[in-house]
Amino acid sequence: MFSASTYQGRRSRLASDLGQGLILIAGNIDAAMNYRGNPYPFRQDSTFLYFGGPDKPGLAMTIDPATGRSTLYGDDLTLEDIVWVGAQPTLTEQARQAGFVEVRPMSKLSGDVQSAGDRLHYLPPYRGDSILRLATWTGRTVEKIQSGFSEALIHAVIGQRSIKSREEIEEMTWAVDLTGRMHVAVMREAEEGLHESDLASLVTGMCEAEEVVPAYGIILSKDGQTLHNHHHGNTLESGQLVLGDFGAESRMHYAGDITRTFPVDRHFTNKQREVYEVVLDAEMLAIEACKPGVAYRDIHLHAARIIANGLKDIGLMKGDCHEAVAAGAHALFFPHGLGHMIGLDVHDMEDLGENFVGYDNTVQRSDQFGLAYLRLARKLQPGFVLTVEPGIYFIPELIDQWKAEKKHADFINYSALEKYRTFGGIRIEDNVLITEKGYQILGDPIPKAVAEVEALRYIV
Amino acid sequence: MFSASTYQGRRSRLASDLGQGLILIAGNIDAAMNYRGNPYPFRQDSTFLYFGGPDKPGLAMTIDPATGRSTLYGDDLTLEDIVWVGAQPTLTEQARQAGFVEVRPMSKLSGDVQSAGDRLHYLPPYRGDSILRLATWTGRTVEKIQSGFSEALIHAVIGQRSIKSREEIEEMTWAVDLTGRMHVAVMREAEEGLHESDLASLVTGMCEAEEVVPAYGIILSKDGQTLHNHHHGNTLESGQLVLGDFGAESRMHYAGDITRTFPVDRHFTNKQREVYEVVLDAEMLAIEACKPGVAYRDIHLHAARIIANGLKDIGLMKGDCHEAVAAGAHALFFPHGLGHMIGLDVHDMEDLGENFVGYDNTVQRSDQFGLAYLRLARKLQPGFVLTVEPGIYFIPELIDQWKAEKKHADFINYSALEKYRTFGGIRIEDNVLITEKGYQILGDPIPKAVAEVEALRYIV
Numbered sequence: 001m002f003s004a005s006t007y008q009g010r011r012s013r014l015a016s017d018l019g020q021g022l023i024l025i026a027g028n029i030d031a032a033m034n035y036r037g038n039p040y041p042f043r044q045d046s047t048f049l050y051f052g053g054p055d056k057p058g059l060a061m062t063i064d065p066a067t068g069r070s071t072l073y074g075d076d077l078t079l080e081d082i083v084w085v086g087a088q089p090t091l092t093e094q095a096r097q098a099g100f101v102e103v104r105p106m107s108k109l110s111g112d113v114q115s116a117g118d119r120l121h122y123l124p125p126y127r128g129d130s131i132l133r134l135a136t137w138t139g140r141t142v143e144k145i146q147s148g149f150s151e152a153l154i155h156a157v158i159g160q161r162s163i164k165s166r167e168e169i170e171e172m173t174w175a176v177d178l179t180g181r182m183h184v185a186v187m188r189e190a191e192e193g194l195h196e197s198d199l200a201s202l203v204t205g206m207c208e209a210e211e212v213v214p215a216y217g218i219i220l221s222k223d224g225q226t227l228h229n230h231h232h233g234n235t236l237e238s239g240q241l242v243l244g245d246f247g248a249e250s251r252m253h254y255a256g257d258i259t260r261t262f263p264v265d266r267h268f269t270n271k272q273r274e275v276y277e278v279v280l281d282a283e284m285l286a287i288e289a290c291k292p293g294v295a296y297r298d299i300h301l302h303a304a305r306i307i308a309n310g311l312k313d314i315g316l317m318k319g320d321c322h323e324a325v326a327a328g329a330h331a332l333f334f335p336h337g338l339g340h341m342i343g344l345d346v347h348d349m350e351d352l353g354e355n356f357v358g359y360d361n362t363v364q365r366s367d368q369f370g371l372a373y374l375r376l377a378r379k380l381q382p383g384f385v386l387t388v389e390p391g392i393y394f395i396p397e398l399i400d401q402w403k404a405e406k407k408h409a410d411f412i413n414y415s416a417l418e419k420y421r422t423f424g425g426i427r428i429e430d431n432v433l434i435t436e437k438g439y440q441i442l443g444d445p446i447p448k449a450v451a452e453v454e455a456l457r458y459i460v
Numbered sequence: 461m462f463s464a465s466t467y468q469g470r471r472s473r474l475a476s477d478l479g480q481g482l483i484l485i486a487g488n489i490d491a492a493m494n495y496r497g498n499p500y501p502f503r504q505d506s507t508f509l510y511f512g513g514p515d516k517p518g519l520a521m522t523i524d525p526a527t528g529r530s531t532l533y534g535d536d537l538t539l540e541d542i543v544w545v546g547a548q549p550t551l552t553e554q555a556r557q558a559g560f561v562e563v564r565p566m567s568k569l570s571g572d573v574q575s576a577g578d579r580l581h582y583l584p585p586y587r588g589d590s591i592l593r594l595a596t597w598t599g600r601t602v603e604k605i606q607s608g609f610s611e612a613l614i615h616a617v618i619g620q621r622s623i624k625s626r627e628e629i630e631e632m633t634w635a636v637d638l639t640g641r642m643h644v645a646v647m648r649e650a651e652e653g654l655h656e657s658d659l660a661s662l663v664t665g666m667c668e669a670e671e672v673v674p675a676y677g678i679i680l681s682k683d684g685q686t687l688h689n690h691h692h693g694n695t696l697e698s699g700q701l702v703l704g705d706f707g708a709e710s711r712m713h714y715a716g717d718i719t720r721t722f723p724v725d726r727h728f729t730n731k732q733r734e735v736y737e738v739v740l741d742a743e744m745l746a747i748e749a750c751k752p753g754v755a756y757r758d759i760h761l762h763a764a765r766i767i768a769n770g771l772k773d774i775g776l777m778k779g780d781c782h783e784a785v786a787a788g789a790h791a792l793f794f795p796h797g798l799g800h801m802i803g804l805d806v807h808d809m810e811d812l813g814e815n816f817v818g819y820d821n822t823v824q825r826s827d828q829f830g831l832a833y834l835r836l837a838r839k840l841q842p843g844f845v846l847t848v849e850p851g852i853y854f855i856p857e858l859i860d861q862w863k864a865e866k867k868h869a870d871f872i873n874y875s876a877l878e879k880y881r882t883f884g885g886i887r888i889e890d891n892v893l894i895t896e897k898g899y900q901i902l903g904d905p906i907p908k909a910v911a912e913v914e915a916l917r918y919i920v
Contacts, residue, residue, distance in 0.1 A: 086686035233671055
């Protein structure tokens, strides 16, 4: 945990940003897997953590802007609980560590919340259980709970959480460094005949050994062209690429999110290297373009043009790159956004609404295929941490449909594309802090140049 | 998956058991971790799987007893979905594999369900998301959904799922065999100076390598006296015991649930061995007592008396063992139940209600501390699979309270107990099938005799 004064400062600022009403931030409860008594590993709500909520299920906090008072709600363990889960610090002790002066039993929350009436501010609930708890506490219907969240609170929370403090950066650097070691281990161990699951097993094992969990479902696959592919059932064969997109959460739940792509063999083939170099160029030049005041949407388009240009050199695209990107032709190969904010969530604050986090009144979300998926578009500010993750993919189902429709036929060389149907996909991703003057890549460097990656392969 | 006719047979029997109404069995959706887009690993509902539901999120089935018709509800992927998650078998193809004749889009479910009106049978929902979905489909309030489940359906489902078929036993044996290899690996690798998390990392890694997950939160701790302890932060020290209670799920989601306890050192100390032998006796004699027609509550009490008797020999209990167990004095050391049904859930069918699964009109649940936790009490039948898992624990908080209250002072030697305050806990657990004539321990034998366990320790 950070210091009590850090959390007090965050809550004070939130109170003064809202000015009136009663702010309610609910912690999570255990999420049932196949029955209530068999929960998934507990994950606390990120905003609750950010404002000093203990990392335990079944809690809530209120902040009263009028009085400045913060209250933590929860119940201490009974002796029977202790038999099952062991002794724990008391709630009062946990509250003290986060600078809460007042602790009240859960049974008081409903009355306290209902006395605030319509002046209640809460965030959009993203779990069914949270919707039901909010409905019970407030006496409102679930429909009213789902629509009645506070945009003012959302904006105030995003305002604070978007700008990472020095101590948050340290925590994120820890996560990225562990993530980097996981990637290096995978690149060293992968070889023909192994299963994808053998590599995934390295990743989960390294997390567990540090008492942390992966920040999101591990992507580790020869089928890198499937963007969110959590299947690990294939055997690695010579000639294939492996795409690994995974990251660790730190103990305070800050995420790392790194992607590397490497060949099953010792070396990339020429064909693989050509495409790889285009993605790497796009990634490195996009990172270099990161600085305060630049809209991330422009950096996304910059990366898209580098990709279109590179694919033109290879013979897979044609025509003017600016025009191709403006038309959205590159999205056949690069159908997703360049990146997203990262912090306590891997897609930071996505529960609060992607458009609130990544867009503002100067940048509206596009509805063009590809660009529509861009999660972060607005101008960068010092203290933002974001991912930069361009990719090139050959998705047979998408190619077939576009080809049949002759879509963007002026920009895409469909006949040359046939030889790439089984190529797979390449993505390269780092986590980048926006500084006063530019950027800083978080963590120790993780091999990504062709020579660096090949140097890790088949070392005896 | 099993054959289409297996699932058709199960659904037909369910239809004929209910006789009337419309049976609705909902599959699970993805469970949000810290936002909707970052879900926990998907876990399908066990009853949905049992009756042939595909292992995918967002589905439901109905069974109409009047017509015998089973319908699978769901939607196929769009091309945009395929870009993100890859091509999948069509819903029609998945339905065919489980013998469903009819497939309908999700949008039709609500109308079909509402036309059944009050004749609708559904199971108690155990996730907030399921409550909300049922409320939406039926047009009922969440309060009415939470109370309006069908006891007739619960009994019919328990009637089928309690008796495991030959092919289910094979699947469970696979899970127990993998679980056994995980325990042997942990016993081999554990040594002074390692962290508990290093051992937990072996377990998760071995599951991941087989593309399966642990069936429940891993317990792997020097603090075995805390019954459900999922903390893995301690360093192993000479003189300590390690309690490992973990199991793998098979690919079809049948659980293994095995516990072993072993010393950090090469050998048990005399004091450790004395207590260990009592637990092992209780476990093996309880298993030997398993056969059709015997109430599991009687086997629980049998094991409790073996424990009381053994602790008397050690000098920690005194007086008549039958009287001590009748009074509940043994529960200071053995505060939980002897075991539970196991199958598609580690506590099988616990979502349907523990009392429906483990009790009936011949055996009522006790409210005595310890015995009250017994999940399975009723008479055993051929085809039941259950855990046998006695233990002896030294729980300082519980000892202090009982001692202060002079609770069961006629049966407990509190002064002798002082030397055991930091002993920890021992539990030994196997998974047992009830056969026509007696029992069969599932899977290959997993070392549990003192000599067998010691033979695994510090092998170079």
